[in-house]
Amino acid sequence: MTEYETVIGLECHVELSTRTKMFCGCVNEFGAPPNTNVCPVCLGHPGTLPVPNETAIEYIVKIGLALGCGIAPRSLFHRKNYFYPDMPKNFQISQYDLPVCVAGHIDIEVDGETRRIGITRVHMEEDTGKTTHAGATGRIAQADYALLDYNRAGVPLVEIVSEPDIRSPEEAAAYLREIRATVEALGVSDVRMEEGSLRCDANISLRPTGSDELGVKVEIKNLNSIRSLERALTYEEERQAAALAAGEPLVQETRHWDEDQGSTLTLRSKEEAFDYRYFPEPDLPPLEPDRGWVESIRASLPELPAALRARFDKDYRLKPAQALILAGSREWADFFVETVKLGAAPAAAANWMTQDVAGNLNKAKLELRDAPITPQHLADIVRLVEDDTISLTGAKQVLEEVLASGADVEKVVEDKGLRQVSDTTALAALIDEVIAENPDPVDQVRKGKDGAIGFLVGQVIKKSGGSANPKVAQELLRERLSGS
Amino acid sequence: MPVEIDIEHVARLARLALTDEEKERLHAQLGVIMEHAAKVGEVAAEEVPPTAYAIPRSNVLRPDEPEPGLSHEAALAGAPEDEGGRFKVPRIVEME
Numbered sequence: 001m002t003e004y005e006t007v008i009g010l011e012c013h014v015e016l017s018t019r020t021k022m023f024c025g026c027v028n029e030f031g032a033p034p035n036t037n038v039c040p041v042c043l044g045h046p047g048t049l050p051v052p053n054e055t056a057i058e059y060i061v062k063i064g065l066a067l068g069c070g071i072a073p074r075s076l077f078h079r080k081n082y083f084y085p086d087m088p089k090n091f092q093i094s095q096y097d098l099p100v101c102v103a104g105h106i107d108i109e110v111d112g113e114t115r116r117i118g119i120t121r122v123h124m125e126e127d128t129g130k131t132t133h134a135g136a137t138g139r140i141a142q143a144d145y146a147l148l149d150y151n152r153a154g155v156p157l158v159e160i161v162s163e164p165d166i167r168s169p170e171e172a173a174a175y176l177r178e179i180r181a182t183v184e185a186l187g188v189s190d191v192r193m194e195e196g197s198l199r200c201d202a203n204i205s206l207r208p209t210g211s212d213e214l215g216v217k218v219e220i221k222n223l224n225s226i227r228s229l230e231r232a233l234t235y236e237e238e239r240q241a242a243a244l245a246a247g248e249p250l251v252q253e254t255r256h257w258d259e260d261q262g263s264t265l266t267l268r269s270k271e272e273a274f275d276y277r278y279f280p281e282p283d284l285p286p287l288e289p290d291r292g293w294v295e296s297i298r299a300s301l302p303e304l305p306a307a308l309r310a311r312f313d314k315d316y317r318l319k320p321a322q323a324l325i326l327a328g329s330r331e332w333a334d335f336f337v338e339t340v341k342l343g344a345a346p347a348a349a350a351n352w353m354t355q356d357v358a359g360n361l362n363k364a365k366l367e368l369r370d371a372p373i374t375p376q377h378l379a380d381i382v383r384l385v386e387d388d389t390i391s392l393t394g395a396k397q398v399l400e401e402v403l404a405s406g407a408d409v410e411k412v413v414e415d416k417g418l419r420q421v422s423d424t425t426a427l428a429a430l431i432d433e434v435i436a437e438n439p440d441p442v443d444q445v446r447k448g449k450d451g452a453i454g455f456l457v458g459q460v461i462k463k464s465g466g467s468a469n470p471k472v473a474q475e476l477l478r479e480r481l482s483g484s
Numbered sequence: 485m486p487v488e489i490d491i492e493h494v495a496r497l498a499r500l501a502l503t504d505e506e507k508e509r510l511h512a513q514l515g516v517i518m519e520h521a522a523k524v525g526e527v528a529a530e531e532v533p534p535t536a537y538a539i540p541r542s543n544v545l546r547p548d549e550p551e552p553g554l555s556h557e558a559a560l561a562g563a564p565e566d567e568g569g570r571f572k573v574p575r576i577v578e579m580e
Contacts, residue, residue, distance in 0.1 A: 025551025
């Protein structure tokens with residue numbers, strides 16, 4: 001049987017967080033009432049003249065340099081012509097054969113191994129307006145009409161195109177995480193996939209292992225999260241492998257990821273590929289970035305996630321998986337460093353953040369920045385566990401409360417009565433009760449079956465309403481059971 | 485030098501339904517325009533690189549500072565129809 005190798009390339013779109021749009025002075029903001037950030041330029045009125053935003057050019061140069069790209073001495077804007085009402089001009093200003101940044105790479109980590117993924121190009125374009133298909137189902141095909149909001153039309157958009165160097169859905173997810181972390185570290189976009197400021201399309205094909213030729217590729221759209229990307233690619237990998245194994249021909253096409261169904265559906269086939277009639281935008285003179293300016297930007301680049309990971313590894317001896325998460329976003333990295341500065345042991349802070357904090361935020365579908373927890377909260381929790389004031393279980397309760405309300409840690413401990421009872425006389429009575437009520441486990445422990453001790457400790461804690469110090473309870477139990 | 489024009493293709497790209505008479509007339513007119521443009525190639529020497537720009541300028545940029553745009557009402561004033569503050573357009577049908 002033929003073994004297949006998966007070949008994946010990603011196209012990522014990043015909305016830049018400039019104050020204004022790409023070619024006009026309209027405010028660039030998410031969530032404004034429809035058609036309130038518009039002007040004759042972005043509405044495509046006749047006779048208007050676009051002028052590029054210099055900060056957007058600076059931002060794309062930053063992205064290009066961070067991805068190890070060369071910055072083209074001369075680059076051009078092109079018109080990409082198409083008929084669709086999301087751009088009132090009937091064309092989108094983009095770049096074609098002369099993008100701002102070319103030939104870079106990014107290193108990703110998968111299973112502790114570093115893989116280098118090539119970046120073909122990074123180019124500048126403008127985002128399109130937002131289309132709402134109105135009708136009973138909200139689907140394009142059955143819609144009665146469409147509604148257009150042009151607030152997003154003309155927002156600076158950077159497209160990052162990877163080489164087909166990615167070999168698995170897992171690597172694709174790691175690549176997207178690394179791109180997100182890198183762009184976030186540069187401070188040029190808020191890279192929120194849920195708000196569309198980071199979007200991603202994937203190209204995937206299969207070929208016999210060892211072959212140099214590329215197979216028939218499928219483009220997948222509508223990937224709204226890193227999880228969707230990984231799921232869609234896993235589905236498509238299996239679909240293509242099954243087709244190839246059955247001798248069915250694959251067609252080059254665009255497929256739509258359906259998150260609820262967990263499958264991809266044909267959107268359009270490439271045979272009817274659009275003829276975009278690219279031609280140089282006559283209203284926009286070429287970009288010829290000054291070398292000195294480019295070098296000054298290079299010199300001012302912040303610490304990137306890969307360097308941050310290396311530093312976390314060296315300074316704090318974190319587990320690689322934890323370093324990957326904590327260095328994966330500036331927000332998490334800053335929170336971690338701050339918690340450690342406030343006295344928390346790095347390993348404990350990292351454990352709390354990557355497990356309980358991340359888990360609770362996931363469950364609540366919250367970002368760290370949107371939760372009221374501060375590094376001081378976490379440092380307090382770590383300290384109270386360390387000095388046995390609260391149990392691990394109690395600490396988890398405190399964390400949940402802090403994540404919900406932002407209340408002071410010591411106050412939550414008092415309010416919920418989570419302070420551990422380590423006082424032996426206070427515990428002795430409870431222990432006597434537990435011993436009296438559980439003759440079988442007691443008997444087992446006496447006979448040397450140590451497993452039962454955990455059960456008895458649990459009973460003591462339960463009786464104490466969660467406040468008994470398990471370590472002290474266990475010591476006392478052992479003392480009492482070995483004595484008689 | 486006559487220039488080849490696939491008038492059917494051009495009409496399809498422009499979403500124009502042309503009659504046979506129009507196709508013939510526009511084919512001839514576009515031909516004249518293309519031949520006229522092709523004359524540039526006759527006078528431009530080898531060492532003159534092709535350009536899309538009449539003025540030798542580069543790096544024309546603007547600072548990232550907000551400027552007043554159109555009011556919401558003015559923006560929608562030219563729309564034949566609108567709904568909920570949005571431009572209302574016919575349903576979108578994928579071509580071909």
